[in-house]
Amino acid sequence: MNHSHSQRRQFLRTALGLATVGPILPATAWAQADYPRHPIRILIGTPPGDTVDGWTRQLVVGLSASLGQPVIVENKAGAHGMIVGNAAKVADKDGYTLLVSTGGPMSINPSVYGSKLTYDPVKDFVPIGPFTKGALYLYCNNDVPVTNLKEMVAYVKARPGKVSYGSGGTGTTQHLSMEILKKATGIEMVHVPYKGSPMVLQDVIGGQIPFAFDAGGSLLPQVRSGKVRVLAVSTPTRSSLTPEIPTLVEQGVPGFDTRVWAGLFAPAGTPQAIVDRLNKDLNQAIQAPKFVELLRVGAAEPWSGSSKDMSDFLKADIERWRVVVREANVKPE
Known part of the structure; x- marks a missing residue:
C-alpha cells in the first residue's frame, strides 16, 4: 500500500515537472520544428x-x-x-x-x-x-548602323551628347555597366531610366532608345527572332551558351566584367x-x-x-x- 502511494507521488511529481518545463520552451522552437505549416x-x-x-x-x-x-x-x-x-x-x-x-x-x-x-x-x-x-548583353535597335563595339563608339562620338541608352533604373547593374563602358571608351551618352528592363527592351525594339544592356532571359529570345541586335557579352570570356557573341574584352575593353x-x-x-x-x-x-x-x-x-x-x-x-x-x-x- 505504501509502495502504491509512493508510486503515485512520484508520478505526480514527474507530471508536474513536465507541466512546468513545457511552457518554458520558446514557442518559436515548436514553430521551427514543423516549418513550414502554411x-x-x-x-x-x-x-x-x-x-x-x-x-x-x-x-x-x-x-x-x-x-x-x-x-x-x-x-x-x-x-x-x-x-x-x-x-x-x-x-x-x-x-x-x-x-x-x-x-x-x-x-x-x-x-x-x-x-x-x-x-x-x-x-x-x-x-x-x-x-x-x-552575363549581360550590350544590344541595339536593328536600325542603328552598328554591328560591333568599334562601330558603336564611332557612331556615338559622331553625335556627342545626342545618343541615349536605357536601363531598368538608376543604380541597376545594366545602368552601371554602361557607365563603365562609357568611361572605358570615352563616349558620352544620355541615360534614360525606366521602371524595369521589359520596358527598355520594348523601346529599343520600337526605336525610341538605341542602346542598352540586359540579361539574357528576356533579351535573347528577341535576338533570336531578329528583333534586336547584340553587340557584345559582358563577361571576360565568351559564354558557352552564346559562343558566337564576342566579349567586350575581345573588342578592346580590358578587364570588363559585369554580371x-x-x-x-x-x-x-x-x-x-x-x-x-x-x-x-x-x-x-x-x-x-x-x-x-x-x-x-x-x-x-x-x-x-x-x-x-x-x-x-x-x-x-x-x-x-x-x-x-x-x-x-x-x-x-
Whole structure:
C-alpha cells in the first residue's frame, strides 16, 4: 500500500515537472520544428516579365515541392528596390515572407543612395543563399548602323551628347555597366531610366532608345527572332551558351566584367534553423532540370552556396560597386 502511494507521488511529481518545463520552451522552437505549416510569400522588386521574375517563378516550383507548401511570388516593383526592401525588412521573422533580390538593390544601392536608402542590405537581411548568375548583353535597335563595339563608339562620338541608352533604373547593374563602358571608351551618352528592363527592351525594339544592356532571359529570345541586335557579352570570356557573341574584352575593353545575380533573403532575426532548412531546399530546387534549362536559354547558370557564402559575396560586391559609383559620379534620380 505504501509502495502504491509512493508510486503515485512520484508520478505526480514527474507530471508536474513536465507541466512546468513545457511552457518554458520558446514557442518559436515548436514553430521551427514543423516549418513550414502554411504558404510562403516571396517578394520581388522587378515587374512581371522581367528576367529575374521569370527565374523566380520557375524556382518556386521546385521550392514548393520540397517544402510541401505553396510558394507565392509577389511583385513589388518601383523606387529602385526600396518598396520591396522595406516590405521584406519589416516582415515577421518566421520564414513565411522572403525576398528575392539582385545586384542593383543589394550591392549598388548603398553607394548610390547612401543615407537615403531605407534598408541596409547587410544588417536588415540574412541571406538564404544565391541561386543564379549570368552575363549581360550590350544590344541595339536593328536600325542603328552598328554591328560591333568599334562601330558603336564611332557612331556615338559622331553625335556627342545626342545618343541615349536605357536601363531598368538608376543604380541597376545594366545602368552601371554602361557607365563603365562609357568611361572605358570615352563616349558620352544620355541615360534614360525606366521602371524595369521589359520596358527598355520594348523601346529599343520600337526605336525610341538605341542602346542598352540586359540579361539574357528576356533579351535573347528577341535576338533570336531578329528583333534586336547584340553587340557584345559582358563577361571576360565568351559564354558557352552564346559562343558566337564576342566579349567586350575581345573588342578592346580590358578587364570588363559585369554580371547579374540573384539570391534569396529573409528578414534579419529569422531563426537559423529556418535559414538552414531553406538553404537546403534552395540548393535542391536550383538543380531541377526545368530551372536549369530556363537559365541556360538566358545564358545564366545555377549558383549554389551557403548563407555565409552569400553574405561574404554580398559584402565584397558592395565594395566593388562603391568604386564604380564614385568614379562614374552616379547620383540618385
